[in-house]
Amino acid sequence: MSRSLVLANGRVIDARGVVAERADVRIDGSTISAIGAVGRHPTDRVVDVSARTVCPGLMNAHVHICFDGSPDPEPAFRSESAVETALRALPRLTETLMRGVTTVRDLGGKEDVTLTLARLSAEVVDSPRVLAAGRVVTMTGGHGYWMGIEVDGPDEARKATRRMIKAGAAVIKVMATAGMMTIGQRAGAPQLTVAEMAACVEEAHKAGIPVAAHVEGRDGASNAIQSGVDSIEHGHGLDDTLLETMARNGTVLVPTIACDRAIVGRGLAAGIPRFIIDDCARLAPSLETALRRAIEIGVTIAAGNDGGAPLTHPGDLVDELEVYVELGMSPAAALASATINTASLFGLTAAGLVEAGHDADLLVVDGDPLLSITALRRPELVIARGRVLEVEHSPIDYHA
Numbered sequence: 001m002s003r004s005l006v007l008a009n010g011r012v013i014d015a016r017g018v019v020a021e022r023a024d025v026r027i028d029g030s031t032i033s034a035i036g037a038v039g040r041h042p043t044d045r046v047v048d049v050s051a052r053t054v055c056p057g058l059m060n061a062h063v064h065i066c067f068d069g070s071p072d073p074e075p076a077f078r079s080e081s082a083v084e085t086a087l088r089a090l091p092r093l094t095e096t097l098m099r100g101v102t103t104v105r106d107l108g109g110k111e112d113v114t115l116t117l118a119r120l121s122a123e124v125v126d127s128p129r130v131l132a133a134g135r136v137v138t139m140t141g142g143h144g145y146w147m148g149i150e151v152d153g154p155d156e157a158r159k160a161t162r163r164m165i166k167a168g169a170a171v172i173k174v175m176a177t178a179g180m181m182t183i184g185q186r187a188g189a190p191q192l193t194v195a196e197m198a199a200c201v202e203e204a205h206k207a208g209i210p211v212a213a214h215v216e217g218r219d220g221a222s223n224a225i226q227s228g229v230d231s232i233e234h235g236h237g238l239d240d241t242l243l244e245t246m247a248r249n250g251t252v253l254v255p256t257i258a259c260d261r262a263i264v265g266r267g268l269a270a271g272i273p274r275f276i277i278d279d280c281a282r283l284a285p286s287l288e289t290a291l292r293r294a295i296e297i298g299v300t301i302a303a304g305n306d307g308g309a310p311l312t313h314p315g316d317l318v319d320e321l322e323v324y325v326e327l328g329m330s331p332a333a334a335l336a337s338a339t340i341n342t343a344s345l346f347g348l349t350a351a352g353l354v355e356a357g358h359d360a361d362l363l364v365v366d367g368d369p370l371l372s373i374t375a376l377r378r379p380e381l382v383i384a385r386g387r388v389l390e391v392e393h394s395p396i397d398y399h400a
Helices: 073-079 082-098 111-120 154-167 194-206 218-227 240-249 257-270 274-297 317-326 331-337 340-346
Strands: 005-014 017-028 031-036 045-048 053-056 058-063 101-106 129-132 136-139 148-151 172-175 211-215 231-234 252-254 362-365 381-384 387-389
Touching: 005 362, 005 381, 058 317, 058 340, 082 101, 082 111, 082 381, 101 111, 101 340, 111 129, 111 154, 136 154, 148 154, 154 172, 154 194, 172 194, 194 211, 194 218, 211 218, 218 231, 218 240, 240 252, 240 274, 252 274, 252 340, 257 274, 257 317, 274 317, 317 331, 331 340
Parallel strands: 005 045, 005 053, 058 101, 101 129, 136 148, 136 172, 172 211, 211 231, 231 252
Antiparallel strands: 005 017, 017 031, 053 362, 362 381, 381 387
């Protein structure tokens, strides 16, 4: 019989606020079994987290684990074999987990790699849970065609969606507009039509799978929202009319704004190609405006940072959350964007909260994320599926 793990004497919080003060969290297997005065048994493994905060593990709603986060990730992606890509992705997954991100949603990569890693992530103990789209659905020659299924017309879009569902995708990714990382395009120009995306949405929703739309322009955003997608990824060009429609419909915004800031701020000096910098500099201000208004209007925000894109690591989600707070979100709402909101978007009913019966994906941090979201930056303990991961330089004795 396995020993229970007890996180003892901590301040327990989640997206709803304070759950308990100076409380224990009992973990049996991969599940939280009790919170509060849980009692102690001689066989328990007790880890003292006094004067620290226990909170849910973070979830990143937009990553590309097949990309290396270099100034120009596309050439390496295209030249590597699937085996090379998988081997390079594994340490990125471990690094992501150690930074406190216990679940990631991959929105485009090499089909066999991302879907296989998603299937095996529960068995790879030093990996976050992975939910993967596999290959994106794009128009012929459209954004990300080099990692996508190219379609023309609703019937082809429908077949591509069915193909990804058959392959095991947990989400379908559609390209509503051109994008910054596809050379020769004007990022933000509309691409897939309303009818094409609606066919994807119909097929995905029949299977209980959400649809995420890449959007970097107003017209493409309108098309995606009309088609019924579940989330708008990036969101450049969103105006009040579209944001109000999103709020009414429950369409989620995944901003990935920290990536834009990295590209514009570090630019040529970091080696990013000129075409990416020019498009990003042109579009980035509209995303800042859209996100600020989305927060004010009450659009649901799910945190994602486009990890794997230029100068962005899938584990650096706190950079993204800090921008949300800068633009008007409370720290508590920022925590919700990376926990309960992402869990809801992903369809994970037992994640995102510190609650009995929920998944034991937890962080122990020094400080209070409800006062300063930066407290999440250096977790002292990461618990993934009930297992305590060894965080470098942690002052907590977790070997008891």
